[in-house]
Amino acid sequence: MNSLIEGNSHVSLCKSLTLVASVLFLSVVFSLPVVFGSQSLSNEVCLSCHSVPGLENERRGKKISLTVDPQRFSQSVHALLPCTVCHSDISQVPHAADLKPVQCAQCHGQAAADYQTSVHGSAQLNGDRDAATCSDCHGKHDIMKAAHPESKVYPLQLPYTCGACHGDPALAKKHNIPVANAYKLYMDSIHGRALEKSGLLVAANCTSCHGSHRILPQANPQSTVNRRSVPETCGKCHAGVLKIFENSVHGKGFAAKKPEAPVCIDCHTAHEIKRIDLDVWKLEIVRECGTCHAQSLRTYRDSFHGQVTALGFTRVARCSDCHGSHDVLPKADPRSSVNANRIVATCQRCHPLANANFAKYDPHADPADHARNPVLYFTARFMTGLLFGVFVFFGLHTALWAARPLIASVRKRFTSGRRGEGEKNG
Amino acid sequence: MADYYFRFSLGQRFQHGLLVLSFLGLVGTGMPLRYNQAGWAIWLSHTLGGFGVMGFFHRTFAILLTLCFLAHLGEVAHRFLLRRERGVFWGPDSLVPQPNDWREFWQHVKWFLSLGPRPAFGRFTYWEKFDYWAVFWGMGIIGCSGYVLWFHNFFSRLLPGWIFNVALVLHGEEALLAMGFIFTIHFFNSHLRPEKFPMDLVIFTGRVSEEEFRQERPLEYERRRREGLLDALKTDAPPRWMKNFSRIIGTIAVSIGILLFVLIIYSLLTEKWSPVGKPTTLSSTPAGRNPEQEPPAKAGDRVEGSG
Numbered sequence: 001m002n003s004l005i006e007g008n009s010h011v012s013l014c015k016s017l018t019l020v021a022s023v024l025f026l027s028v029v030f031s032l033p034v035v036f037g038s039q040s041l042s043n044e045v046c047l048s049c050h051s052v053p054g055l056e057n058e059r060r061g062k063k064i065s066l067t068v069d070p071q072r073f074s075q076s077v078h079a080l081l082p083c084t085v086c087h088s089d090i091s092q093v094p095h096a097a098d099l100k101p102v103q104c105a106q107c108h109g110q111a112a113a114d115y116q117t118s119v120h121g122s123a124q125l126n127g128d129r130d131a132a133t134c135s136d137c138h139g140k141h142d143i144m145k146a147a148h149p150e151s152k153v154y155p156l157q158l159p160y161t162c163g164a165c166h167g168d169p170a171l172a173k174k175h176n177i178p179v180a181n182a183y184k185l186y187m188d189s190i191h192g193r194a195l196e197k198s199g200l201l202v203a204a205n206c207t208s209c210h211g212s213h214r215i216l217p218q219a220n221p222q223s224t225v226n227r228r229s230v231p232e233t234c235g236k237c238h239a240g241v242l243k244i245f246e247n248s249v250h251g252k253g254f255a256a257k258k259p260e261a262p263v264c265i266d267c268h269t270a271h272e273i274k275r276i277d278l279d280v281w282k283l284e285i286v287r288e289c290g291t292c293h294a295q296s297l298r299t300y301r302d303s304f305h306g307q308v309t310a311l312g313f314t315r316v317a318r319c320s321d322c323h324g325s326h327d328v329l330p331k332a333d334p335r336s337s338v339n340a341n342r343i344v345a346t347c348q349r350c351h352p353l354a355n356a357n358f359a360k361y362d363p364h365a366d367p368a369d370h371a372r373n374p375v376l377y378f379t380a381r382f383m384t385g386l387l388f389g390v391f392v393f394f395g396l397h398t399a400l401w402a403a404r405p406l407i408a409s410v411r412k413r414f415t416s417g418r419r420g421e422g423e424k425n426g
Numbered sequence: 427m428a429d430y431y432f433r434f435s436l437g438q439r440f441q442h443g444l445l446v447l448s449f450l451g452l453v454g455t456g457m458p459l460r461y462n463q464a465g466w467a468i469w470l471s472h473t474l475g476g477f478g479v480m481g482f483f484h485r486t487f488a489i490l491l492t493l494c495f496l497a498h499l500g501e502v503a504h505r506f507l508l509r510r511e512r513g514v515f516w517g518p519d520s521l522v523p524q525p526n527d528w529r530e531f532w533q534h535v536k537w538f539l540s541l542g543p544r545p546a547f548g549r550f551t552y553w554e555k556f557d558y559w560a561v562f563w564g565m566g567i568i569g570c571s572g573y574v575l576w577f578h579n580f581f582s583r584l585l586p587g588w589i590f591n592v593a594l595v596l597h598g599e600e601a602l603l604a605m606g607f608i609f610t611i612h613f614f615n616s617h618l619r620p621e622k623f624p625m626d627l628v629i630f631t632g633r634v635s636e637e638e639f640r641q642e643r644p645l646e647y648e649r650r651r652r653e654g655l656l657d658a659l660k661t662d663a664p665p666r667w668m669k670n671f672s673r674i675i676g677t678i679a680v681s682i683g684i685l686l687f688v689l690i691i692y693s694l695l696t697e698k699w700s701p702v703g704k705p706t707t708l709s710s711t712p713a714g715r716n717p718e719q720e721p722p723a724k725a726g727d728r729v730e731g732s733g
Binding site: 353402 | 476
């Protein structure tokens with residue numbers, strides 16, 4: 001059979017170098033039984049027992065199925081391998097009840113080395129049996145090529161595979177994972193929806209940001225999702241946005257390693273990234289800006305724009321409408337949309353009749369700030385005083401009026417009591 | 427059957443009705459914007475059909491109230507200029523504050539404290555005059571600032587842009603003052619006080635009984651009797667339909683007013699603790715928000731299916 005395939009390959013050698021490579025690979029594979037000294041066992045022999053449904057064994061208190069679906073196995077990427085390549089401690093049947101764990105590393109050296117350094121691998125080393133192993137993500141006897149639509153790590157399948165663990169808040173709590181249900185958040189995000197509803201292969205899935213075998217904890221500086229790496233990770237797909245971001249005040253701050261400078265996930269979040277044309281995003285991002293720019297949000301809420309968005313309507317100006325989003329620049333920068341030389345044009349985007357006078361409106365006026373706008377300050381002071389004065393005066397007036405019958409009766413008792421005392425004394 | 431006398435003309439009652447309608451409309455469509463953090467404000471603004479609809483009705487009621495105000499000014503001008511009623515601006519029939527108002531106020535307070543008899547009032551008491559001038563002042567402030575904000579493009583050609591900052595503060599604060607005053611002080615002084623509880627129907631029916639007239643406003647009664655003007659005001663008792671109609675309208679208006687007042691006071695008290703609004707959804711973990719604050723049950727059911 002070996003020579004037959006080789007013969008075939010000679011025919012198509014000129015066409016495809018990859019075929020040669022695969023032939024060489026298969027040659028090695030078929031010589032493996034010789035290497036491992038288990039020539040005598042063919043897969044048919046193994047399957048004569050293991051194709052029986054319902055075979056079970058117990059290991060570390062967990063029931064594990066011993067049944068192999070011959071159909072699935074024959075379609076798997078390892079279909080041509082003898083069982084004993086992976087289950088290398090079997091040389092004859094019947095074999096021992098307890099077998100050594102399968103060592104994927106013997107073929108997949110690089111992947112295994114990466115896995116060892118990953119958060120999953122190091123957890124396994126530390127004895128955490130919940131941490132994902134090769135088979136948890138790739139399957140066992142039914143492993144498909146990653147590009148095969150039925151593979152557990154095919155882009156459209158991957159979130160369900162990761163979600164098997166990362167959709168379980170109890171598990172997250174047990175292992176101190178900061179995001180309790182990353183799966184749920186992701187599936188509701190623009191990436192998750194693009195993947196699930198539209199079947200977009202280019203939509204970011206778990207591995208796009210976290211990597212696959214070498215997933216590192218977010219706090220690790222080498223992690224792709226470490227704060228310092230986030231712009232670069234997102235920029236792998238969002239290259240244009242990254243370029244704009246790098247020129248913005250936030251991007252410059254990030255480059256200068258200012259701790260308060262936001263990165264992509266601070267505004268967009270990590271897992272529940274929303275479509276930016278949804279109202280819920282448009283309203284939420286205003287509050288998001290306010291987590292750092294608290295004073296600006298407070299004064300914005302005092303303005304008509306801020307009041308309308310607070311009620312849940314999005315037709316009026318939000319932070320990004322005046323300041324920009326990825327390209328936000330300080331007011332002093334001549335390229336800034338709120339710079340004195342561009343502010344009228346910015347207002348005109350919604351108010352076509354706006355002029356220089358119009359732009360003197362202060363969208364972030366603070367009635368408590370005397371220096372910023374003294375007229376506003378004194379107006380607010382006067383009105384507060386007027387309100388206070390009127391309500392105190394008429395509040396008392398009303399209270400006395402309402403209490404008059406009570407006052408009258410108390411007074412009556414008081415005066416009659418005194419008169420009574422006087423009579424007694426007299 | 428007891429004699430009844432006219433206190434308010436049909437035109438005056440109509441003006442008050444228009445004032446009630448437009449004022450409630452303006453408060454209802456304006457206050458949600460100011461107390462935008464409150465659940466009721468969000469609910470009301472969406473129920474009414476969005477801020478565009480709210481703005482439309484706010485401006486409609488504003489025009490209505492402006493017309494009402496202009497009609498009143500017209501009436502005063504007509505009485506003063508054409509009918510030569512000098513008493514409009516001074517004297518016992520005038521709403522202009524006069525020395526005896528201070529005296530009556532002082533006597534009234536003493537009466538509250540059982541330190542003297544109830545003062546004899548004339549056609550308009552001092553608190554009624556205050557009500558009137560408060561509305562007058564409020565119309566000026568809220569009206570002017572409102573029109574400046576409405577026609578911002580026009581006014582930005584005449585005035586610097588920060589005038590809109592000032593106008594918005596004036597508009598909102600004066601609205602709060604007017605709303606608070608009408609829905610508490612005016613409601614109490616005119617309707618809910620012990621002598622009138624639950625409601626004084628005179629502003630709706632226009633009529634007072636002779637007994638009420640003599641008791642409430644002895645000065646005016648005596649003066650009219652002396653001058654022989656009493657019979658000109660004489661009328662029938664208000665018919666039952668008019669009284670019932672007045673009660674219904676009055677109860678609805680007072681209830682809406684008190685409800686709005688309670689909601690706004692509630693917002694004012696809760697607003698203090700969260701000036702920025704709802705707590706943001708950003709959690710302390712940089713990797714993402716606190717999922718506990720996520721709206722529940724959106725895509726979560728997939729977890730079981732895929733596991």
